[in-house]
Amino acid sequence: MRDFRHDHSALALNTATLGHNVEGAGAGWSPERVIDACAERGIGGIVFWRRELAGRAAAIGDHARRSGVEVIGLCRTPFLVGPLAERDATAIADDFRRAIDLAAEVGAPVLTIVTGGVAAGTKGMGESLKIVAERVAQAVPWAREAGVKLALEPLHPVYGGNRSCLVTTREALDLCDGIDDEALGVAIDIYHVWWDGDLSRQISRAGRRILGFHLCDWLAETTDVLLDRGMMGDGVADIRAIRAAVEAAGYQSFCEVEIFSANTWWKRDPADVLDVMVERFRTVC
Amino acid sequence: MRDFRHDHSALALNTATLGHNVEGAGAGWSPERVIDACAERGIGGIVFWRRELAGRAAAIGDHARRSGVEVIGLCRTPFLVGPLAERDATAIADDFRRAIDLAAEVGAPVLTIVTGGVAAGTKGMGESLKIVAERVAQAVPWAREAGVKLALEPLHPVYGGNRSCLVTTREALDLCDGIDDEALGVAIDIYHVWWDGDLSRQISRAGRRILGFHLCDWLAETTDVLLDRGMMGDGVADIRAIRAAVEAAGYQSFCEVEIFSANTWWKRDPADVLDVMVERFRTVC
Numbered sequence: 208m209r210d211f212r213h214d215h216s217a218l219a220l221n222t223a224t225l226g227h228n229v230e231g232a233g234a235g236w237s238p239e240r241v242i243d244a245c246a247e248r249g250i251g252g253i254v255f256w257r258r259e260l261a262g263r264a265a266a267i268g269d270h271a272r273r274s275g276v277e278v279i280g281l282c283r284t285p286f287l288v289g290p291l292a293e294r295d296a297t298a299i300a301d302d303f304r305r306a307i308d309l310a311a312e313v314g315a316p317v318l319t320i321v322t323g324g325v326a327a328g329t330k331g332m333g334e335s336l337k338i339v340a341e342r343v344a345q346a347v348p349w350a351r352e353a354g355v356k357l358a359l360e361p362l363h364p365v366y367g368g369n370r371s372c373l374v375t376t377r378e379a380l381d382l383c384d385g386i387d388d389e390a391l392g393v394a395i396d397i398y399h400v401w402w403d404g405d406l407s408r409q410i411s412r413a414g415r416r417i418l419g420f421h422l423c424d425w426l427a428e429t430t431d432v433l434l435d436r437g438m439m440g441d442g443v444a445d446i447r448a449i450r451a452a453v454e455a456a457g458y459q460s461f462c463e464v465e466i467f468s469a470n471t472w473w474k475r476d477p478a479d480v481l482d483v484m485v486e487r488f489r490t491v492c
Numbered sequence: 493m494r495d496f497r498h499d500h501s502a503l504a505l506n507t508a509t510l511g512h513n514v515e516g517a518g519a520g521w522s523p524e525r526v527i528d529a530c531a532e533r534g535i536g537g538i539v540f541w542r543r544e545l546a547g548r549a550a551a552i553g554d555h556a557r558r559s560g561v562e563v564i565g566l567c568r569t570p571f572l573v574g575p576l577a578e579r580d581a582t583a584i585a586d587d588f589r590r591a592i593d594l595a596a597e598v599g600a601p602v603l604t605i606v607t608g609g610v611a612a613g614t615k616g617m618g619e620s621l622k623i624v625a626e627r628v629a630q631a632v633p634w635a636r637e638a639g640v641k642l643a644l645e646p647l648h649p650v651y652g653g654n655r656s657c658l659v660t661t662r663e664a665l666d667l668c669d670g671i672d673d674e675a676l677g678v679a680i681d682i683y684h685v686w687w688d689g690d691l692s693r694q695i696s697r698a699g700r701r702i703l704g705f706h707l708c709d710w711l712a713e714t715t716d717v718l719l720d721r722g723m724m725g726d727g728v729a730d731i732r733a734i735r736a737a738v739e740a741a742g743y744q745s746f747c748e749v750e751i752f753s754a755n756t757w758w759k760r761d762p763a764d765v766l767d768v769m770v771e772r773f774r775t776v777c
Contacts (some may be wrong), residue, residue: 247677324728330732331733352753364687368727402617428654432650443653448615448616
C-alpha cells in the first residue's frame with residue numbers, strides 16, 4: 208500500500224469539492240484559478256465537470272498540463288435512463304458522444320458514467336440495467352476511437368430510484384463482463400460503496416478495470432443524501448481498508464476527492480478546503 | 493403465489509403506518525381503536541411498537557384476538573450498537589430482554605431486531621457486526637424460553653452510519669448461520685432491500701428463516717430517507733417479484749404494511765389510509 212504521509216502527488220481534486228455547481232460557491236473561481244491553487248499545493252490531478260469547460264476545454268486542459276496538474280477525468284455522461292434522463296434515445300446517445308469528445312478535448316483519459324434510475328413504466332432495476340447496457344455498448348466504440356475510457360460508477364442505493372439503477376460494484380462488473388471491452392471499466396467511490404460487505408471481493412475481481420478511485424467519507428448522521436458528504440476522517444467509512452483493496456487489485460493511480468457539501472465545505476474558503484484536503488489525505492487515507 | 497385480489501386476510505398493519513410516533517398524527521387513536529378499525533376492514537394482523545403498549549400489553553393483545561386480529565409482531569429491540577445505542581452493554585441486554593418479555597406479553601410471536609450503526613471508534617461495518625452477533629447470541633436463549641422469535645431486519649444502506657450496520661439480506665443470513673438457532677431469522681422489508689441485485693438468491697437461501705415480510709414502496713424522488721416511504725404502487729420497487737420470491741422460499745404468512753410518511757400518509761385520516769392500504773394490497777401487491 209502506498210505511503211502518502213509525506214507525498215500527496217497522487218491526490219486529485221474533483222472540482223465539485225469546491226462547490227462548482229452552486230451559485231456563488233467556490234468564490235467564483237475560474238478553472239484556471241482552481242488549477243493554479245492545485246499546482247501551488249502539489250495536488251497532482253484534477254477532474255472537471257462538463258459545464259465548467261464551456262467552449263474552452265482545450266485551453267483549460269493545456270493550462271493544467273503546463274501547471275503540472277494532470278486532467279485525470281471528466282464528469283460525466285448524461286443520465287442514460289430513468290426519470291432524470293432525456294426521453295429521446297437519440298438525444299441521449301448524441302450527448303453521450305459529445306461528453307466523450309469533450310473528455311478527449313480537455314485531455315481527460317476517463318469519462319464517468321452515471322446511469323440514471325428506474326425506467327418509466329418498469330419496476331426494480333432489471334429492465335433499466337438492460338437499457339444501460341445497450342446504451343453503454345453503443346458508446347464504447349466511439350470512446351475507444353477517441354482514446355477515452357468509460358468508468359461505470361455504481362452510486363449508493365439511496366439513488367436507486369432516480370439517479371442510478373447501478374448500485375453495486377458487482378453489478379458494474381457484470382455489466383463490464385457483458386460488454387467486454389478495454390475501454391470500459393469502473394470507478395470506486397467510497398461514499399457510494401463503503402457499506403458493501405461484498406466490496407473487497409468485487410474490487411479484487413475488478414483488477415485492472417478500476418479506472419477511478421474517489422475519496423470522501425460517510426457521515427454517520429448524514430442529513431441530506433445529495434449534498435452532505437463528509438471530508439475524509441469525519442465519517443465512518445473504512446477508507447484505508449478500501450484503498451488497500453483497490454491497490455492490491457492493481458490500481459496505482461490518482462485518489463480523487465469528490466465532496467458535495469452544501470452546508471459545510473462549500474461554505475468555506477476554497478483555499479482552506481484544499482489545505483484540509485491535503486492534510487487529511489496525508490493523515491487519514 | 494397467493495392471489496390477494498379478492499382476499500386480504502393476509503394483510504397486516506404496522507401501526508407506524510398511521511403515524512404512531514408523531515404528536516397529533518393518527519388522530520390520537522388508541523391501540524384498541526386501531527385494532528377495531530383493522531377488524532372492520534378484514535385486516536388480519538397487526539404489529540405494535542413498544543411505546544404503544546405501555547403497561548397494557550396483555551389487555552391490548554386480548555382485545556386484538558377477541559376482535560379477530562392476530563398480533564403478529566412487535567417493534568423492536570433497542571439499538572444494539574452505534575451512535576444511537578446506549579453506552580452500557582448491560583443496559584442494552586436488559587432492554588433487549590424487556591422487549592422479548594413484552595412481545596410474549598402482547599402475544600406477538602416475533603420481535604424485530606434493528607441493529608444500530610457503526611460502533612464508536614471503529615470504521616466500516618465489520619467490528620459493529622461482530623458486536624451485534626454477540627448481543628443477539630446472548631438474547632436468543634431468553635427469546636426461545638419466552639416463545640418469541642427474533643427477526644434480524646437489514647435496513648437500507650442509507651442507514652448504515654447510525655441505525656443499522658446490517659444492510660443486506662446476505663449479511664443477516666450470515667449472522668443467522670453463525671448463531672444457528674431456530675429462534676432467529678430475518679425480516680424482509682421492501683423499502684430496505686428492493687435495490688439489491690442479490691436479493692432473490694438470498695431470499696431463496698433464507699427459506700423458512702423468513703419471519704416477516706414488510707410492504708411499502710420506494711419513491712423514485714424520495715426526499716427524506718426516514719419519513720418519506722411510499723404506499724405500495726407509488727414507487728419503483730418490484731413488489732410482486734419480491735413477494736413471489738418470498739413465497740417461493742416457503743413464506744405463507746402475513747404481509748405487513750409499514751410506511752413512515754410524515755408529509756403524505758401521516759397527514760391523512762387513518763381510516764382513509766387503511767382503506768387505501770387494503771385497495772393497494774389487492775391491486776398492486
